[in-house]
Amino acid sequence: MAIRLEKGQRINLEKDNGSKLTKFMVGCNWGALTTGRKKEIVIKEGFLGFGRETKWVDEEVDLDLDLSCLMVDANGMLVDTLYSPLYNGRIYLAAFSKIIRGLPQGSDWSKDRSMYHTPDDTEGDKGGDDGLDNEIVTVDLEKVNPNIHQIFFFLDIFSPKGIDFLKIPYATIRMCEYDGTQIDVRRVTNEFAKYDVAKEQNFSGKNALILGKLYRHNGEWKFAAIGDAFDHSDGILPNSNLALTIQKILNQYIK
Ligand SMILES: [Ca+2]
Numbered sequence: 001m002a003i004r005l006e007k008g009q010r011i012n013l014e015k016d017n018g019s020k021l022t023k024f025m026v027g028c029n030w031g032a033l034t035t036g037r038k039k040e041i042v043i044k045e046g047f048l049g050f051g052r053e054t055k056w057v058d059e060e061v062d063l064d065l066d067l068s069c070l071m072v073d074a075n076g077m078l079v080d081t082l083y084s085p086l087y088n089g090r091i092y093l094a095a096f097s098k099i100i101r102g103l104p105q106g107s108d109w110s111k112d113r114s115m116y117h118t119p120d121d122t123e124g125d126k127g128g129d130d131g132l133d134n135e136i137v138t139v140d141l142e143k144v145n146p147n148i149h150q151i152f153f154f155l156d157i158f159s160p161k162g163i164d165f166l167k168i169p170y171a172t173i174r175m176c177e178y179d180g181t182q183i184d185v186r187r188v189t190n191e192f193a194k195y196d197v198a199k200e201q202n203f204s205g206k207n208a209l210i211l212g213k214l215y216r217h218n219g220e221w222k223f224a225a226i227g228d229a230f231d232h233s234d235g236i237l238p239n240s241n242l243a244l245t246i247q248k249i250l251n252q253y254i255k
């Protein structure tokens with residue numbers, strides 16, 4: 001049975017059979033935005049205008065959520081990050097470096113190769129919930145750099161501008177056992193823990209969310225659900241300022 005994570009909850013990474021969970025994935029499934037308007041789409045072209053069939057569907061707008069991670073050592077110093085390489089454009093890296101010096105570039109792999117991020121999904125599900133994760137981070141705890149003591153997972157809404165977590169149709173985070181042998185990581189079903197990004201009223205105006213952290217405790221890895229949302233806008237960048245999210249975690253969540 002998957003654990004339904006509540007804000008502030010701490011869990012041991014222990015499976016039902018008593019062994020430790022060391023290889024797993026953290027996935028986020030979310031839906032595109034609907035505008036409230038309808039649009040007509042062609043379902044059959046017909047011939048010379050005869051027999052053409054159309055239907056009206058909800059008009060949808062791309063919703064680009066970004067799942068990212070940061071890793072710190074025992075002194076709370078930044079060791080590595082895992083965020084989309086699509087942030088590596090000049091405007092973003094220049095703006096980020098003003099906030100945090102030495103922030104690693106966006107990459108699909110962590111430096112120690114223990115964590116991998118699937119390609120950036122910039123749209124969300126269209127035409128309803130497909131039940132598959134849109135962005136996934138795979139983790140092999142045995143390969144994590146011994147200097148790393150905490151690994152934070154967080155979400156940023158990259159676009160559209162002005163959207164907050166209260167306005168998104170749905171977003172769920174799940175942690176599943178995954179040893180790398182299954183061909184399609186999106187279809188892994190062995191759920192260990194699950195977290196619904198609930199539509200809390202205090203998510204109004206908030207476009208960044210600290211999901212939780214993996215941390216070492218007495219030689220073992222544990223997970224703590226955090227679930228705190230805030231605003232990562234700075235009035236300079238057109239969209240997400242992911243460096244502000246990282247700065248917030250470094251300043252307030254490293255204990
Ligand atoms: Ca994305």
Ligand SMILES: [Ca+2]
Nearest residue numbers: 029030125132
């Ligand atoms: Ca999906």
